[in-house]
Amino acid sequence: AEEAAARDEQARIQREDERQEAERRARREAAEEARQAAARAQAVERERAEAEAEARRELAQLAAQVSQAEAELAALAPQHAKLSDEAATLKAEEERASAKLQQLYKRETTASQFSSKAARDKALQKEAAKERASLEKKEKQAAALEAQLRTDKSEAGKSEEEAQAARARLAEHRKREDAARKRVAAQRAEHSALTDRRKGLWRKEQQLGESTRGSVAELDKAQRTLQQSMSRSLWEAVRAVERIAAEKKIGGVYGMLIELFDVDEKFFTAVETAAANQLFHVVVDTDETAARMLKELQQANAGRVTFMPLNRLRPQDGPQYPDSEDVIPMVKKLKFEERFKPAFRQIFRKHLIVRDLDVGSRFSKSHDLDCVTLEGDSVNRKGALSGGYTDLRRSRLRAQLDRLRLREALAASEAELAAVVGEGETLDAEVTRVLSDMREAEAEQRKAAADAEQESLELPAAAPSTARRAVDAQKEKALAALRSAAEADRRRLEAIEGELASAFEAELSSGELKQREGLQAEVKRLSQRRVKAERDAAKAEQQRGRLEGDLRDNLQQRQQELQRTLDEQTEEERRASTGGAVDPAAAQQRLAATAAELESAHKGLGEKRVEERRLREELEQAKGKLAAERTAQQEEAKELDKMLARRGVLQSKAQEFADCIRRLGSLPKESFDESRRGGSAPQPMGG
Numbered sequence: 001a002e003e004a005a006a007r008d009e010q011a012r013i014q015r016e017d018e019r020q021e022a023e024r025r026a027r028r029e030a031a032e033e034a035r036q037a038a039a040r041a042q043a044v045e046r047e048r049a050e051a052e053a054e055a056r057r058e059l060a061q062l063a064a065q066v067s068q069a070e071a072e073l074a075a076l077a078p079q080h081a082k083l084s085d086e087a088a089t090l091k092a093e094e095e096r097a098s099a100k101l102q103q104l105y106k107r108e109t110t111a112s113q114f115s116s117k118a119a120r121d122k123a124l125q126k127e128a129a130k131e132r133a134s135l136e137k138k139e140k141q142a143a144a145l146e147a148q149l150r151t152d153k154s155e156a157g158k159s160e161e162e163a164q165a166a167r168a169r170l171a172e173h174r175k176r177e178d179a180a181r182k183r184v185a186a187q188r189a190e191h192s193a194l195t196d197r198r199k200g201l202w203r204k205e206q207q208l209g210e211s212t213r214g215s216v217a218e219l220d221k222a223q224r225t226l227q228q229s230m231s232r233s234l235w236e237a238v239r240a241v242e243r244i245a246a247e248k249k250i251g252g253v254y255g256m257l258i259e260l261f262d263v264d265e266k267f268f269t270a271v272e273t274a275a276a277n278q279l280f281h282v283v284v285d286t287d288e289t290a291a292r293m294l295k296e297l298q299q300a301n302a303g304r305v306t307f308m309p310l311n312r313l314r315p316q317d318g319p320q321y322p323d324s325e326d327v328i329p330m331v332k333k334l335k336f337e338e339r340f341k342p343a344f345r346q347i348f349r350k351h352l353i354v355r356d357l358d359v360g361s362r363f364s365k366s367h368d369l370d371c372v373t374l375e376g377d378s379v380n381r382k383g384a385l386s387g388g389y390t391d392l393r394r395s396r397l398r399a400q401l402d403r404l405r406l407r408e409a410l411a412a413s414e415a416e417l418a419a420v421v422g423e424g425e426t427l428d429a430e431v432t433r434v435l436s437d438m439r440e441a442e443a444e445q446r447k448a449a450a451d452a453e454q455e456s457l458e459l460p461a462a463a464p465s466t467a468r469r470a471v472d473a474q475k476e477k478a479l480a481a482l483r484s485a486a487e488a489d490r491r492r493l494e495a496i497e498g499e500l501a502s503a504f505e506a507e508l509s510s511g512e513l514k515q516r517e518g519l520q521a522e523v524k525r526l527s528q529r530r531v532k533a534e535r536d537a538a539k540a541e542q543q544r545g546r547l548e549g550d551l552r553d554n555l556q557q558r559q560q561e562l563q564r565t566l567d568e569q570t571e572e573e574r575r576a577s578t579g580g581a582v583d584p585a586a587a588q589q590r591l592a593a594t595a596a597e598l599e600s601a602h603k604g605l606g607e608k609r610v611e612e613r614r615l616r617e618e619l620e621q622a623k624g625k626l627a628a629e630r631t632a633q634q635e636e637a638k639e640l641d642k643m644l645a646r647r648g649v650l651q652s653k654a655q656e657f658a659d660c661i662r663r664l665g666s667l668p669k670e671s672f673d674e675s676r677r678g679g680s681a682p683q684p685m686g687g
Contacts, residue, residue, distance in 0.1 A: 059562045062555055069551045073544060080540040087533035092484065094526035097519050099491045128496045135489040142482040149475055173451045180448030187438035194431045201424045208417040215410040222402035229396045230280055237303030241282055244296045252285030253293065257308070257343060258400050261336040267353065268397040269376040269390055274330055274351040279396060281306045283343050313342035315349055322363050328353040330372070350381075357385065520641060527634060 227235045238256060245253040254260060258279040263271055272279070282305050284290050290307035297305065321329045330351040336344055352371045354360040360371030360379040372378045377387030392398070 055562050055565060058558075062558055062562065066551065066555050069547055069555060073547050073551070076540060076544050076547070080537065080544055083533060083537035083540055087530060087537050088480070088484075090526055090530040090533055092487070094523060094530055095484070095488050096491060097523045097526060099488065099495060100515075100519055124496050128493060131489050131493040131496060135486055135493060138482050138486040138489060142479055142486060145475060145479045145482065149479065152471075152475075173449075176451070177445070177449040180445040184438065184441035184445050187434065187441050191431065191434045191438050194427065194434055198424065198427050198431060201420055201427060205417065205420050205424060208413055208420060212410065212413045212417060215406055215413055219403065219406040219410060222399050222406060225394065225399040226396060226403065229394060229399065230277065233303045234277070234280060234305070237297065237305045238280060238282065240297060240300060240302035241293060241305055244293065244300065244302075248296065250289065250292060250296075252289040254283045254285070254340070257281050257283055257347070258396060259404075260340050261334045261344065263334050263397065265398070265401075266374060267330075267333050268395050269392070270353050270372045270374055271330065271334070271348075272396050273372050273376040273378055273390075274370065275347055278306075278347050281308050281343075281347075283308045283310065283340060285309070286311045308343045308346070310339065310342055313346050315342055315345040319350065319367065319369065321352070321369075322367055324359075324363070326355045326359045327363055327371070357387070361385075523637075524634070527630070531630065 230238075241253065242255075244250065256279065257275070260283060282293075284293065284307050287309040290309045293305075293307060297303065321327070329349075330353050331344060331348040333353070334344055334348065350369055352360070352363060352367075352369050354363065354371045354373055356373055357377055357379060360373065360377075363369060364371045364379045364381055364383070368381050370378065370380045373387075375387070376390045377385070379385050
């Protein structure tokens with residue numbers, strides 16, 4: 001009893017020690033888990049702090065870049081306005097000088113077109129009526145466009161007030177939308193993780209599919225190598241045996257002899273030389289099976305095959321192999337199942353693997369055996385020798401070994417592929433479930449965001465928005481063009497009226513000729529200055545557009561993104577400090593989602609920049625064509641000046657000739673008669 005009590009006490013003490021040890025182990029594990037969790041939290045906090053510091057540094061740099069860009073724009077605006085005004089002034093002066101020059105040209109040509117002042121005045125009055133109608137039409141269009149601009153500016157002021165109130169309501173709705181969005185973050189993160197796993201399985205499935213296709217191709221290659229080592233009829237017959245056995249479900253057909261054994265690679269050549277085409281004999285269990293297969297082959301006209309029924313094979317015992325280190329019985333190097341032993345003894349029991357032909361010659365005579373070297377040279381029992389070069393690349397046994405290896409690899413790949421497909425189907429079901437849950441959560445988010453979306457749709461456009469400014473700028477340019485055209489019509493009308501009041505003269509006076517020359521030089525000078533001013537204004541406009549685009553689409557957008565990220569981090573810190581908990585995994589997922597959105601935005605920005613560069617190139621090409629057209633017009637004007645000068649010279653000569661004719665007077669009638677008689681009299685040929 002005392003011994004039993006002692007044993008019980010010892011067992012109790014042991015159990016207590018084990019319990020305490022388990023508690024200590026649990027406490028150590030809990031402490032280790034807490035330490036690891038703290039380390040992870042510290043790492044997350046450190047990464048967050050580093051990210052926040054980096055964001056603040058980048059935000060400061062962006063603020064400096066924004067200030068610099070705004071300063072450049074502020075400095076560029078008056079320069080652009082000055083250049084544009086200068087170009088417009090030069091254009092107006094050029095048009096005035098051109099109008100005066102054209103009027104002089106017209107007066108010069110009018111003298112030759114009309115025979116009297118009344119005819120000239122009638123044509124000029126008709127032209128003046130057309131100019132008055134054109135001027136009136138353009139003034140009406142300019143007045144309508146100016147009124148529309150005033151209305152647009154008035155409506156823009158009202159829209160801005162409405163937009164401010166609407167933006168305040170929209171901000172309130174956005175807060176509700178953000179609160180709803182955070183409730184679906186977990187489902188999205190889980191869906192993203194499952195999707196990533198599914199993508200990994202797809203990639204693995206694709207890799208396994210490619211590997212399987214590669215194995216199939218290599219297996220086909222090995223199959224062709226084995227096929228090329230026998231006659232076509234034999235190959236088709238062997239394949240027919242396999243097909244018929246499978247279709248008819250005939251048992252006991254074990255396959256070709258080459259498929260039923262294994263041997264070291266260094267003996268491949270010797271074994272192939274010894275067995276030759278016997279490697280393709282088909283081993284079956286009984287002669288009944290062989291007979292049935294022969295009958296099926298005959299009915300199918302599928303060729304001829306040699307069958308080896310195991311129940312009828314009776315290889316003799318022996319022979320007595322020589323006891324020498326220079327020879328190896330071939331059958332002892334073959335590895336096969338015991339039930340196939342009769343077939344292999346039938347073919348290989350009389351073959352020796354020898355060191356060389358001398359050894360083979362000696363033992364083939366003394367022991368009545370066929371001897372083969374490792375290189376494939378052979379000596380048969382009757383004394384004949386055969387050998388020569390053997391192409392190892394066409395080895396039948398190597399092709400069969402490759403077939404076996406590739407079949408195993410193919411089976412393994414197919415099994416792994418099937419497992420991956422099954423796992424993918426399971427994961428697809430899980431993704432479908434999570435997607436359904438996420439859609440339900442997103443429906444709640446959409447419901448919470450409905451008011452914000454409606455307010456956003458009804459939000460009036462901010463004034464002055466970029467699009468509105470562009471439209472107003474186009475309208476102002478159109479108004480300026482209409483006013484300029486109306487001013488040109490007015491000057492032409494004044495010139496016509498001045499010409500109506502002038503006397504009818506046959507040609508320009510000397511003062512008008514000097515005035516024309518001066519106007520030609522002035523038009524040329526003004527045209528050159530205008531082209532230069534327009535080019536400088538276009539460069540300034542291009543630089544301003546580039547700065548505005550960079551400021552709007554890059555700097556300010558990135559600044560807003562960083563500020564929004566910092567605001568979100570500040571909000572998370574505030575919630576954590578008031579008792580809320582920030583999930584590091586969720587934060588990482590949000591960060592990854594934000595990075596993806598940012599990458600997409602940068603990609604879209606890059607595409608827009610490419611499109612902007614293309615449009616700017618087209619604009620430069622159009623400006624080049626316009627400059628070329630203006631140069632061509634200048635050349636044509638010069639050519640016209642030359643032609644008019646030539647015309648003046650010819651008219652002067654014609655007047656001079658007419659004066660000479662008047663001074664000479666008319667010839668007597670007798671001179672004309674003598675001239676006619678002298679011109680009509682025939683002249684003799686050759687004297």
